[in-house]
Amino acid sequence: MQAIYIAKRLSFIPITLLGISIVAFILFRIVPGDPLRAMLPPNATVQEIESFRKEFDLTGPIYVQYLIWLKNAVVGNFGTSIQYNQPVLPLILARLPITLQLVITSELLALIVGIFLGTQSAVRKNRLLKGFAGTFTFLGFAIPDYLWGIIFVVLFGAILKVLPVVGDIDVSINLTTVTGFPILDSILTGNLPALGSSIEHLVLPATALALPQIAAIQRTIRSGMLDVTKEDYILTDRAKGLAQNYIYYVRAFKNALIPTVTLTAVQFTFVLGGSVLIELVFGLPGIGNLAFIAVEWRDLPLIQGIVVVYAIIVVVTSFAIDMLYTFLNPKIRYG
Numbered sequence: 001m002q003a004i005y006i007a008k009r010l011s012f013i014p015i016t017l018l019g020i021s022i023v024a025f026i027l028f029r030i031v032p033g034d035p036l037r038a039m040l041p042p043n044a045t046v047q048e049i050e051s052f053r054k055e056f057d058l059t060g061p062i063y064v065q066y067l068i069w070l071k072n073a074v075v076g077n078f079g080t081s082i083q084y085n086q087p088v089l090p091l092i093l094a095r096l097p098i099t100l101q102l103v104i105t106s107e108l109l110a111l112i113v114g115i116f117l118g119t120q121s122a123v124r125k126n127r128l129l130k131g132f133a134g135t136f137t138f139l140g141f142a143i144p145d146y147l148w149g150i151i152f153v154v155l156f157g158a159i160l161k162v163l164p165v166v167g168d169i170d171v172s173i174n175l176t177t178v179t180g181f182p183i184l185d186s187i188l189t190g191n192l193p194a195l196g197s198s199i200e201h202l203v204l205p206a207t208a209l210a211l212p213q214i215a216a217i218q219r220t221i222r223s224g225m226l227d228v229t230k231e232d233y234i235l236t237d238r239a240k241g242l243a244q245n246y247i248y249y250v251r252a253f254k255n256a257l258i259p260t261v262t263l264t265a266v267q268f269t270f271v272l273g274g275s276v277l278i279e280l281v282f283g284l285p286g287i288g289n290l291a292f293i294a295v296e297w298r299d300l301p302l303i304q305g306i307v308v309v310y311a312i313i314v315v316v317t318s319f320a321i322d323m324l325y326t327f328l329n330p331k332i333r334y335g
Contacts, residue, residue, distance in 0.1 A: 012319075013315050013319060017311055020307065021070065021304075021308055024307040024308070025062075029062060029065070055080075077089070078092075078302075079305070081294075082300070082301065083297045084299075088302050091290065091302065091305075092287060092306060098279075098286035099275055101183060102202065102205055102206055102209065102284065103268075106213065109207065110210040111264065114216070115257075117133045117214070117218040118218040118220065118221030118222040118225065119222070119249070119253065122221070122226050123225065123248050133222070136218065137219050140215020144274075145208050145211065145212050145278060146208070148211050149278050149282060164201050167201060167285075168198065168201050169182050169194060169197045169198050170197040173197050174194075175189070175194040182201075186198055204282065205279075205282040205284060208278055209271060213264075213271065217263060217264070220259055220260050221257070224257070225252055228252040228256045229247075229248070231255075234252055262321075265318060265321040268314065269314050272310060272313065275288045290302070291306045
C-alpha cells in the first residue's frame with residue numbers, strides 16, 4: 001500500500017510539469033512584442049529576421065514550436081539564451097546554488113525562530129514574551145521581505161556599516177568552486193576567510209526573506225499548540241501525571257506541527273518568488289536576478305528554462321512534504 005501511495009504521488013510530478021510547461025510556453029508567446037526584433041539592429045533585413053526565427057525555433061504554428069521545445073527539454077536542452085548567446089541550462093545551473101542557499105537558509109531560520117516563539121508564547125504564561133511575539137508577528141506581516149531588505153541595506157550597510165549588503169562573497173577572496181554553494185565550498189576547501197565572508201553576506205538577505213515567514217509560522221504553531229492542548233488525549237496525559245514538558249514538547253508539539261508543515265510547503269513557493277526581489281536588493285548573482293534580466297530582455301528560451309527549473313524545485317519539494325506528512329500523521333499515509 002505504501003508503495004502504491006508513493007507511486008501515485010510520483011505520477012503527479014511529470015503531469016504537473018507538463019501542464020506548467022504548456023502554460024509558460026504559450027503565455028510568453030502571446031504577449032505583445034517580438035523579442036528577436038529587440039536583439040536585432042533596426043535596419044535588419046527580412047532574411048536576417050527569418051534566419052533568427054529558424055535558429056530559435058520560432059517558425060511554424062505554436063504547437064509545433066512547443067513539441068520541438070519539449071523534445072529538446074526532456075534531454076536537458078532548453079535552447080540558447082538570446083541575451084547571453086549561451087545554452088540556457090548551464091546558465092541556470094551556475095546561478096541556482098546561490099538562490100537555493102538563500103532560500104534554504106531563510107526557511108531554516110524561519111522554522112527555528114518561528115517554532116521557538118510559537119511554542120514559548122503558547123506554553124509560557126509570560127506577558128512580556130507574548131507581547132513581543134505579537135509585535136513581531138504584526139511587523140512580519142505588515143512589512144514585505146523586499147522592504148525589510150531595503151531597511152537592512154540602509155541601517156546595517158549605510159548607517160552602521162557592520163555587515164556587507166552586496167554580493168555573495170567579498171571580491172578580494174578567491175574561492176574554488178566545487179558545488180556552487182559558497183558556504184559549502186568554503187567548508188569543503190577549508191577556506192575559513194571565504195566561509196566567514198559568505199556567512200556575513202548571507203545574514204541580511206536570509207533574515208529579510210525569513211521575517212514574514214517567521215511571523216506566519218509563529219502564529220500557526222501557537223494556535224496549533226493551544227488547540228491541541230485542549231484535546232482529550234492531552235487531558236488524559238495530565239491525569240496520568242506525565243511531565244508537562246513531555247506533554248507540551250512531544251505529545252502536543254507533534255500534532256501542532258502538521259499545519260506548520262503545510263504552511264511551510266506553501267510558503268516555499270512564495271519564498272522562491274520573493275527571492276527575486278531580495279537578490280536584486282542585495283546584488284546576489286542567483287537565479288532570481290537572472291530571471292529579472294531574462295524578462296527585461298524578453299529572452300524567451302531563458303525565461304522558459306527558469307520557469308521549468310522553478311517548477312521542478314516546487315514539485316519535488318511538495319512531494320517531500322507529502323512524505324513527511326506520512327511520518328507526522330500515519331492516518332493519511334495511504335490517502
